[in-house]
Amino acid sequence: GESVGLHLPTLSVQEGDNSIINCAYSNSASDYFIWYKQESGKGPQFIIDIRSNMDKRQGQRVTVLLNKTVKHLSLQIAATQPGDSAVYFCAETQNAGNMLTFGGGTRLMVKP
Amino acid sequence: DTAVSQTPKYLVTQMGNDKSIKCEQNLGHDTMYWYKQDSKKFLKIMFSYNNKELIINETVPNRFSPKSPDKAHLNLHINSLELGDSAVYFCASSQRGRDEAFFGQGTRLTVV
Numbered sequence: 075g076e077s078v079g080l081h082l083p084t085l086s087v088q089e090g091d092n093s094i095i096n097c098a099y100s101n102s103a104s105d106y107f108i109w110y111k112q113e114s115g116k117g118p119q120f121i122i123d124i125r126s127n128m129d130k131r132q133g134q135r136v137t138v139l140l141n142k143t144v145k146h147l148s149l150q151i152a153a154t155q156p157g158d159s160a161v162y163f164c165a166e167t168q169n170a171g172n173m174l175t176f177g178g179g180t181r182l183m184v185k186p
Numbered sequence: 187d188t189a190v191s192q193t194p195k196y197l198v199t200q201m202g203n204d205k206s207i208k209c210e211q212n213l214g215h216d217t218m219y220w221y222k223q224d225s226k227k228f229l230k231i232m233f234s235y236n237n238k239e240l241i242i243n244e245t246v247p248n249r250f251s252p253k254s255p256d257k258a259h260l261n262l263h264i265n266s267l268e269l270g271d272s273a274v275y276f277c278a279s280s281q282r283g284r285d286e287a288f289f290g291q292g293t294r295l296t297v298v
Contacts, residue, residue: 082226082227108286108287110289112227115291115292116291116292117190117276117278117291117292118276118289120286120287123286161227163229173219173234173241174287176221176228176229176230178226178227179227179228
């Protein structure tokens with residue numbers, strides 16, 4: 075399925091604050107979701123994933139929330155640091171294959 | 187010890203030329219992919235290749251063709267390059283049964 079559109083929204087937060095990045099997906103058959111972080115000049119890097127049988131998963135300083143009812147995914151970053159500045163993408167896939175469909179991305183800027 | 191490596195990192199070429207981008211993964215994965223990222227950072231799957239199975243995104247022009255000499259390599263050939271082909275191309279790999287994909291650093295292709 076196709077996710078969000080082609081614009082790149084920006085989220086600006088103060089260092090030490092919590093960040094919440096949102097993602098909408100359209101394919102109700104998707105059962106696996108990943109958040110990727112892409113720093114300037116680099117490839118996307120895995121942050122955290124979640125399967126559709128869960129609604130919350132926590133990692134180190136990051137939490138992913140999944141609301142299947144409204145097809146919404148969010149990434150929460152606690153105590154945001156300057157090194158968190160990057161573009162964040164959500165991606166979805168189905169069991170039938172591993173091809174990922176990416177959302178449009180959100181640029182996170184952390185102010186010192 | 188780079189997991190997924192692409193060459194070249196930058197490629198500048200004239201319209202009408204034919205070029206190739208190489209990709210190698212040393213993770214022992216059985217599936218490799220090519221993604222295209224446009225100027226708005228939108229990431230789109232182009233190909234998925236697993237052993238002998240090639241899955242093509244139907245929107246990809248047939249000027250683009252993946253070539254896999256072995257499980258660890260998936261090269262991208264592009265014929266008759268056009269201005270609209272300018273983008274960053276990412277190679278990725280994953281293991282069937284595990285959906286997380288690992289990405290290379292990208293190849294920035296500029297067609298002039």
